[in-house]
Amino acid sequence: MQRRRVDVVVIGAGPAGSMAAAELAKRGLKVLLVDKRSQVGVPVRCAEGVGKVGLMRYFAIRPQWISAETDTVRLYAPNGDYLQLNQGMQGLILNRRVFDADLAKWAAEAGAQLCLQTYACGLLMDRGWVRGAQLQGPKGRLSVRAKLIIAADGVESRVARWAGVDTTLALKDVESCAQYLMGGLELDPPRCEFYFGRQVAPGGYAWIFPKGLSRANVGVGISGNYAGRRTAKEYLDDFVARVVPGGEKMGFVTGGVPVSRVLKKVYGPGLLIVGDAARQSNPLSGGGIIPALEAGRLAARVAVQALAEDDLSERSLCRYQKAWNQSLGQSYARHYRLKEAVTRLPDKTLNATARTLRATEPHRLTLFQIFMTALRNRPSLILDIRHLFRSREPD
Numbered sequence: 001m002q003r004r005r006v007d008v009v010v011i012g013a014g015p016a017g018s019m020a021a022a023e024l025a026k027r028g029l030k031v032l033l034v035d036k037r038s039q040v041g042v043p044v045r046c047a048e049g050v051g052k053v054g055l056m057r058y059f060a061i062r063p064q065w066i067s068a069e070t071d072t073v074r075l076y077a078p079n080g081d082y083l084q085l086n087q088g089m090q091g092l093i094l095n096r097r098v099f100d101a102d103l104a105k106w107a108a109e110a111g112a113q114l115c116l117q118t119y120a121c122g123l124l125m126d127r128g129w130v131r132g133a134q135l136q137g138p139k140g141r142l143s144v145r146a147k148l149i150i151a152a153d154g155v156e157s158r159v160a161r162w163a164g165v166d167t168t169l170a171l172k173d174v175e176s177c178a179q180y181l182m183g184g185l186e187l188d189p190p191r192c193e194f195y196f197g198r199q200v201a202p203g204g205y206a207w208i209f210p211k212g213l214s215r216a217n218v219g220v221g222i223s224g225n226y227a228g229r230r231t232a233k234e235y236l237d238d239f240v241a242r243v244v245p246g247g248e249k250m251g252f253v254t255g256g257v258p259v260s261r262v263l264k265k266v267y268g269p270g271l272l273i274v275g276d277a278a279r280q281s282n283p284l285s286g287g288g289i290i291p292a293l294e295a296g297r298l299a300a301r302v303a304v305q306a307l308a309e310d311d312l313s314e315r316s317l318c319r320y321q322k323a324w325n326q327s328l329g330q331s332y333a334r335h336y337r338l339k340e341a342v343t344r345l346p347d348k349t350l351n352a353t354a355r356t357l358r359a360t361e362p363h364r365l366t367l368f369q370i371f372m373t374a375l376r377n378r379p380s381l382i383l384d385i386r387h388l389f390r391s392r393e394p395d
């Protein structure tokens with residue numbers, strides 16, 4: 001078995017891992033970025049939607065990252081009525097194959113060593129401390145000692161669990177998703193469409209995100225709590241047959257999206273957990289690209305300081321959890337509570353909300369207004385929300 005020593009091993013070259021690796025390598029640290037895949041970002045398990053303003057906080061956006069751009073969103077009620085929002089808030093549909101590859105390349109150019117086809121199969125532990133990782137690469141087994149491990153291994157994360165962190169997700173806190181890449185569609189003008197209702201996507205929603213004027217990601221995310229025995233693919237096939245029957249199916253993926261609270265602890269001695277692995281996606285929308293970038297950046301900042309102080313203890317690394325809470329964590333805690341209330345709304349409330357707001361001009365309509373109208377249509381929701389807000393400790 002080969003042996004090596006580095007400052008940091010980052011496990012997973014998704015947005016969270018590549019961001020962390022790039023930021024660390026830029027500071028001159030010796031970083032190993034490993035991913036089990038042979039090509040970064042492939043297969044793409046994502047609808048690829050992201051806010052332009054959010055992304056611009058991290059990068060100058062490159063044209064080759066973008067499949068489509070739109071400022072129009074349609075929300076469909078179960079009865080087919082829809083609300084259109086058009087507030088000049090640009091949404092991008094990325095080409096994640098290119099985007100993820102560029103991020104990993106950026107990390108490599110900053111000095112991180114990128115190892116593909118390299119599977120993390122265990123941790124080197126010493127009296128509760130994470131001291132390194134065991135890797136299985138194309139040339140065999142590798143044992144790497146590191147001062148810090150960053151677990152960026154996505155929703156199915158095992159790394160944090162190996163370190164003793166409880167990463168269990170409740171059934172209601174994970175969306176089971178299925179998605180086709182479809183062609184032969186008419187999407188002029190392109191817009192992002194969301195479809196709600198117990199028949200369409202119980203506990204979640206269906207989406208059509210354009211990837212040009214004729215191609216789109218068409219998917220469904222459902223909550224196991226509400227869906228009974230039917231799978232996400234069965235819901236998706238029904239949806240496709242009803243809404244885009246003429247489209248050509250060009251690809252199919254499934255995947256899970258955490259819509260939970262963030263892990264109670266996103267650090268341990270010698271360990272930081274980032275992105276989907278830490279359950280840091282937005283629990284209301286399921287969007288995880290921006291929070292993964294944010295988590296990767298925050299983790300790297302804390303790691304740089306901790307490594308400079310030569311203190312990788314929990315007392316030192318807990319600064320990452322605080323930084324996360326101050327950044328997106330507190331608002332995502334509120335989003336989680338809203339999600340809990342919103343997923344319980346019956347179809348008739350959604351229909352009534354769409355009916356009430358139908359006449360509002362798209363550029364005046366806001367998500368807040370929609371939510372307040374839903375409250376008026378279902379006053380008991382106020383009690384639900386009060387209960388949810390009261391039953392938890394303050395943020």
Ligand SMILES: Cc1cc2nc3c(=O)[nH]c(=O)nc-3n(C[C@H](O)[C@H](O)[C@H](O)COP(=O)(O)OP(=O)(O)OC[C@H]3O[C@@H](n4cnc5c(N)ncnc54)[C@H](O)[C@@H]3O)c2cc1C
Nearest residue numbers: 012014015016036047048049120154255275276287288289
């Ligand atoms: C169907 C679907 C649609 C989605 N749509 C959107 C959307 O429109 N917008 C949005 O913002 N988010 C969306 N998401 C969520 C988004 O894809 C994730 O939140 C985001 O990719 C999280 O980034 P990450 O870096 O944490 O993890 P990932 O991108 O999952 O990266 C984790 C990496 O770790 C690697 N890995 C895992 N285990 C190991 C191991 N043991 N050893 C080595 N490597 C390992 C994997 O190969 C992978 O490359 C969607 C998710 C799904 C499933």
